[in-house]
Structures are given as structure tokens and as C-alpha cells.
Amino acid sequence: MPGIKEIRTKIKSVQNTRKITKAMEMVAASKxxxxxxxxxxxxxxxxxxxxxxxxxxxxxxxxxxxxxxxxxxxxxxxxxxxxxxxxxxxxxxxxxxxxxxxxxxxxxxxxxxxxxxxxxxxxxxxxxxxxxxxxxxxxxxxxxxxxxxxxxxxxxxxxxxxxxxxxxxxxxxxxxxxxxxxxxxxxxxxxxxxxxxxxxxxxxxxxxxxxxxxxxxxxxxxxxxxxxxxxxxxxxxxxxxxxxxxxxxxxxxxxxxxRMVAMKAASDNAKKVIGDLQLVYNKTRQAAITKEISEIVGGAAAV
Missing domain, CATH: 3.40.1380.10 (ATP synthase, F1 complex, gamma subunit)
Known part of the structure; x- marks a missing residue:
């Protein structure tokens, strides 16, 4: 499973892509x-x-x-x-x-x-x-x-x-x-x-x-x-x-x-990908927190 930093970087990248496709959708609608x-x-x-x-x-x-x-x-x-x-x-x-x-x-x-x-x-x-x-x-x-x-x-x-x-x-x-x-x-x-x-x-x-x-x-x-x-x-x-x-x-x-239809579809897909990545990010972060708590509890019990 990828690390928290890699997932956060990928979310940021997809968000930037979505901004571009959303802007292109609006320009195409006007034209x-x-x-x-x-x-x-x-x-x-x-x-x-x-x-x-x-x-x-x-x-x-x-x-x-x-x-x-x-x-x-x-x-x-x-x-x-x-x-x-x-x-x-x-x-x-x-x-x-x-x-x-x-x-x-x-x-x-x-x-x-x-x-x-x-x-x-x-x-x-x-x-x-x-x-x-x-x-x-x-x-x-x-x-x-x-x-x-x-x-x-x-x-x-x-x-x-x-x-x-x-x-x-x-x-x-x-x-x-x-x-x-x-x-x-x-x-x-x-x-x-x-x-x-x-x-x-x-x-x-x-x-x-x-x-x-x-x-x-x-x-x-x-x-x-x-x-x-x-x-x-x-x-x-x-x-x-x-x-x-x-x-x-x-x-x-x-x-x-x-172009307007294609950019709208790309923006919608980017939004879905961001949602999926955020879910993976939350699960990974929760797993890391749980692991740290387990290690602290285990260390306290050993003492």
C-alpha cells in the first residue's frame, strides 16, 4: 500500500488536473x-x-x-x-x-x-x-x-x-x-x-x-x-x-x-478519483495511528 505522502501528492495532482479541465469546460461552453x-x-x-x-x-x-x-x-x-x-x-x-x-x-x-x-x-x-x-x-x-x-x-x-x-x-x-x-x-x-x-x-x-x-x-x-x-x-x-x-x-x-462534454466528463472522473484517493488516504492514516498506539501500549506493558 502506498504511503501517506504519496497519496497526498497524488490527490494534489488530480485536484490540479480537475481545475484545468473545469476551466476548459467553462471556456468551451462560452465558445x-x-x-x-x-x-x-x-x-x-x-x-x-x-x-x-x-x-x-x-x-x-x-x-x-x-x-x-x-x-x-x-x-x-x-x-x-x-x-x-x-x-x-x-x-x-x-x-x-x-x-x-x-x-x-x-x-x-x-x-x-x-x-x-x-x-x-x-x-x-x-x-x-x-x-x-x-x-x-x-x-x-x-x-x-x-x-x-x-x-x-x-x-x-x-x-x-x-x-x-x-x-x-x-x-x-x-x-x-x-x-x-x-x-x-x-x-x-x-x-x-x-x-x-x-x-x-x-x-x-x-x-x-x-x-x-x-x-x-x-x-x-x-x-x-x-x-x-x-x-x-x-x-x-x-x-x-x-x-x-x-x-x-x-x-x-x-x-x-x-470539448465541453469531454472536459465535463474529465472533471467528473477527476472528482471521483479524488474521492477514492481520500478514502484510501484516511484508511492508511488510521492504520498508521492504530499501529503507533499499539506500539505505545506494547512498550508500556513491557515496562
Whole structure:
């Protein structure tokens, strides 16, 4: 059994650890509220851009943007991996990494080449470790996503798609459901689906009858300046960038939620360990006192 001094030292160490995890839990809770507000604030913008883009594509059905052209022979794809820059957030990065590795094995089995982009330090470490074809990356994103920093890494993949070097582009990120639940997802970014359905909402793809009813009920008439093609091209580019921004915002909200939950669990476990150690400390101390009393009584009896 360890001595009293060793137990006291270990209790002090666990108490210090609990102070750190408790402070990190409170910081994560504060950042979580801001991240969730930021994520929810960006959703109406993405929804409105998607709505306008869908309306304009219906207004000019003859024009098909390259982002909406389905390619039958898939020889190469691009993958954008969105992760956190820091750890201590439970299994958040592990879950999305496991899902991505399974998808990469599927591509490899079909003979499809993959080039990757990392948004976040943890994703960069993973893709570098497995030796993937990393074409761009952006790390140290901070607590708030900035589109100007994301565009550079994303543009490499978009240019390769337009040049025909890749036939599809996917985004692997964590979708925020609620504070206790975050789902790792891989969505297809390019080519865009008909009707520009919301990839973050399950069941958002409308049936043919529903789409026809909406199209017959509403007529959209736009005045384009300088011309329809330039406006549609620019709008769809902004729409794709908005999807990536939304994915990063969802991942940041998931990160702070997962970190808060993980730090709370660590604080609770530390409290339990402290209680167990204090019980052992009291038993050891009582045993030492009893032994000393026995030795005194035995010595007095001998005299």
C-alpha cells in the first residue's frame, strides 16, 4: 500500500488536473454558444443563395454550368477534410477520420485516384501520415471561420474540377445536430444536384411532382447584368464557397460542444478519483495511528 505522502501528492495532482479541465469546460461552453449562433446565422444566407440559384437555373434550363454536369466515367476525385486544429474534444476527429479512411478504401478498390485538401491541423496530420496526394491545406483557422482563408485551399480543387483533373469533389466534415450529438458526414460538393438540394438536411430532395408543382406555381423573371451566364457562373461559385463555409462553421460548433462534454466528463472522473484517493488516504492514516498506539501500549506493558 502506498504511503501517506504519496497519496497526498497524488490527490494534489488530480485536484490540479480537475481545475484545468473545469476551466476548459467553462471556456468551451462560452465558445460553444458563439459558435452555434454563428453557424445558425449563416444558414439563411446559404438557403437564399441556393434558392436564387435554383430559380435562375430554371429560368435558363438550356445553360448547364460545369458544376452541374454529371460525369459518367469517374477516374479521379477530390476530398476536402474538415477537422479541428486542437485535440481534447472527445472522438470528434477520430470519427470523421475513420469515415474518411473507409471511403478512401472504397475509391482505391474501384481504381479511382484521390487528391485531398486539409482544413485543420488534425486533418493535415492524418493525410500526411497516410501518404495521401495532398494538394492544398489551411490550418490554424481560429474560433471563427474566415472565407478569405478557405478560398485559397478550396480554389485548387475547384480549378482541377473545371480542368477535368477530377470528376467529383467531396467534403468530409462533422455535422452539428445538438450539443450532445455530432455526426461525421461526407457530402458530394461537385457536381451539384439538380434543384440544388440542401446537403445538410436529410430528405431535402423533392420529388418530381413536388418540383413541378413549385415550378408551375411560381415564375421568376430576372434582369441580368452584364449577362445571364456571368451571373449564374458567379452565383454558383459563391454557392459552393458558402457550402464549404457552412461545413467549417458546423465543424467548429461541433468541436466546442464535444470539448465541453469531454472536459465535463474529465472533471467528473477527476472528482471521483479524488474521492477514492481520500478514502484510501484516511484508511492508511488510521492504520498508521492504530499501529503507533499499539506500539505505545506494547512498550508500556513491557515496562
Amino acid at each position: 460553444m454558444r458563439k459558435a452555434q449562433e454563428r453557424m445558425r446565422a449563416s444558414r439563411p444566407y446559404a438557403e437564399k443563395v441556393r434558392e436564387i440559384a435554383a430559380h435562375m437555373m430554371q429560368t435558363h434550363p438550356d445553360y448547364r454550368h460545369p458544376y452541374m454536369e454529371e460525369r459518367t466515367d469517374i477516374k479521379a476525385v477530390g476530398v476536402v477534410l474538415v477537422t479541428t486544429d486542437k485535440g481534447l474534444c472527445g472522438g470528434l476527429n477520430t470519427n470523421i477520420s475513420r469515415l474518411l479512411l473507409a471511403r478512401l478504401k472504397e475509391f482505391e478498390a474501384k481504381g479511382i485516384k484521390v487528391q485531398t485538401t486539409a482544413l485543420g491541423n488534425k486533418g493535415l496530420s492524418l493525410l500526411t501520415r497516410i501518404g495521401s496526394n495532398l494538394v492544398s491545406n489551411e490550418v490554424q483557422l481560429g474560433d471563427q471561420p474566415h472565407l478569405d482563408r478557405l478560398i485559397g485551399a478550396l480554389k485548387v480543387q475547384l480549378d482541377d474540377y473545371l480542368d477535368g483533373k477530377i470528376d467529383a469533389l467531396y467534403v468530409a466534415s462533422t455535422h452539428f445536430v445538438n450539443t450532445m450529438k455530432q455526426e461525421p458526414t461526407i457530402m458530394r460538393l461537385l457536381p451539384l444536384p439538380d434543384g440544388l438540394a440542401d446537403p445538410f438536411v436529410a430528405g431535402s430532395v423533392k420529388s418530381d411532382n413536388e418540383a413541378a408543382a413549385i415550378e408551375s406555381s411560381y415564375q421568376w423573371d430576372y434582369i441580368f447584368e452584364p449577362d445571364a451566364k456571368s451571373v449564374i457562373d458567379d452565383l454558383l461559385t459563391r454557392y459552393v464557397e458558402g457550402l464549404v463555409y457552412q461545413a467549417v462553421a458546423e465543424n467548429m460548433a461541433s468541436e466546442q460542444s464535444a
